[in-house]
Amino acid sequence: MLFRSANKADARISHVCDVDSNTMKKFAADAEREMGSAPAIDKDFRNILQLKDVDAITIAAPDHWHAPMAIAGLEAGKHVYVEKPCSHNPAEGALLVEVQKKYGKLAQMGTQQRSSPHTIEIVDKIHNGAIGRAYYAKAWYSNVRKSIGTGKEAPVPPQLDWDLWQGPAPRRAYTDNIQPYNWHWFRTYGTGETLNNGTHEIDVCRWALGVDFPRRITSSGGRYHFKDDWQFYDTLVTSYEYEDKLISWECKCCQGMKLYGRDRGSVIMGTTGSVVVDRDGYEIYDLKGNKTSEFKAGSGSSSTDLVGRDSMTDAHFTNFIAGIRKGDKLNAPVSIGNVAVTMLQLSNVAWEVNRELHLDSADGKIQNDAEAMKMWGREYESGWAPHL
Numbered sequence: 001m002l003f004r005s006a007n008k009a010d011a012r013i014s015h016v017c018d019v020d021s022n023t024m025k026k027f028a029a030d031a032e033r034e035m036g037s038a039p040a041i042d043k044d045f046r047n048i049l050q051l052k053d054v055d056a057i058t059i060a061a062p063d064h065w066h067a068p069m070a071i072a073g074l075e076a077g078k079h080v081y082v083e084k085p086c087s088h089n090p091a092e093g094a095l096l097v098e099v100q101k102k103y104g105k106l107a108q109m110g111t112q113q114r115s116s117p118h119t120i121e122i123v124d125k126i127h128n129g130a131i132g133r134a135y136y137a138k139a140w141y142s143n144v145r146k147s148i149g150t151g152k153e154a155p156v157p158p159q160l161d162w163d164l165w166q167g168p169a170p171r172r173a174y175t176d177n178i179q180p181y182n183w184h185w186f187r188t189y190g191t192g193e194t195l196n197n198g199t200h201e202i203d204v205c206r207w208a209l210g211v212d213f214p215r216r217i218t219s220s221g222g223r224y225h226f227k228d229d230w231q232f233y234d235t236l237v238t239s240y241e242y243e244d245k246l247i248s249w250e251c252k253c254c255q256g257m258k259l260y261g262r263d264r265g266s267v268i269m270g271t272t273g274s275v276v277v278d279r280d281g282y283e284i285y286d287l288k289g290n291k292t293s294e295f296k297a298g299s300g301s302s303s304t305d306l307v308g309r310d311s312m313t314d315a316h317f318t319n320f321i322a323g324i325r326k327g328d329k330l331n332a333p334v335s336i337g338n339v340a341v342t343m344l345q346l347s348n349v350a351w352e353v354n355r356e357l358h359l360d361s362a363d364g365k366i367q368n369d370a371e372a373m374k375m376w377g378r379e380y381e382s383g384w385a386p387h388l
Helices: 021-035 045-049 063-075 090-103 117-127 162-166 192-196 198-209 311-326 334-353 370-376
Strands: 056-059 079-082 107-109 134-142 216-222 235-241 246-252 264-270 273-278 281-286 291-296
Touching: 045 056, 045 063, 056 063, 056 311, 063 079, 063 090, 079 311, 090 334, 107 311, 107 334, 117 198, 117 273, 117 281, 117 291, 134 198, 192 198, 192 235, 192 246, 192 334, 198 246, 198 264, 198 273, 198 334, 216 334, 235 334, 334 370
Parallel strands: 056 079, 079 107, 134 246
Antiparallel strands: 134 264, 216 235, 235 246, 264 273, 273 281, 281 291
């Protein structure tokens, strides 16, 4: 990932790392063009962590790599920017938070809307009573993803280090429909659309309502649109219940019908009105649904954006760099980001076991359900498990 807004006197991209040499060369060329100097390249991030002149790393690898790589970076004395979700499973997320506390380096999660000026503004207005007492938030995502088909074992492409790509995940043969993107839909590597995109909107909902872990989660859905190797749902409806508040999440991976004229976003409802907010602005409505005001950020975004190169992302990286150089407060430290991530991972667990989950609202752990709690962590390839 590149950040265009960074002052070249404040930061530079010294290295580009990827286990696919074609991808590595492409982004190294992009970095040289954007930043004015050519970065070094290396397919193994562990070599880069040994370099004393590297202050920070940014992680945009498959989900199963996020926490292990971030933990290794913190242990090596590096500041870390890790894309959402900050972990593959709840145990990893909790461990990442503990490792960050132990080593004291900064760790920011890539929920860019936390650095969006208009989102910061409207959340502040909600907290100050713009819609009365806010008590219900609904988030949604709609896309028209295609089938991934049925994969076949195939020779590993010559440009790809498949062993290092798998890293902490248990080893399996290479198949032709996983890399470079469809890993999202395999449980071994990905976390489904709920973590892939729901992390953004649910984080906004939780932020606006001022809540942390819920006390109960229900989740229902399935893989309805296609029959293929996709291991998660393409349609999911989830509820996160609190003592006096509620968040709901609606995911439609393969059906692009919009809500409120948007393919993604959040609506926050209160005792005197509602707010609809997305990456492009917000609208305020009265109790009867009449629009009373709006703000447009002036640029469009959509569910099909896979790169995230926009002013919001730039602002998030700028905040991260300012945290390192000037001690500014991070907008999305992993200690905050991991709450939404864990909630969403647990909605995957609720879907998997096909029943409601009751949680300890202090740490999110599943109560009185040993089978579900087995999914709190994961199995690792021997020698690859992260640790404190």
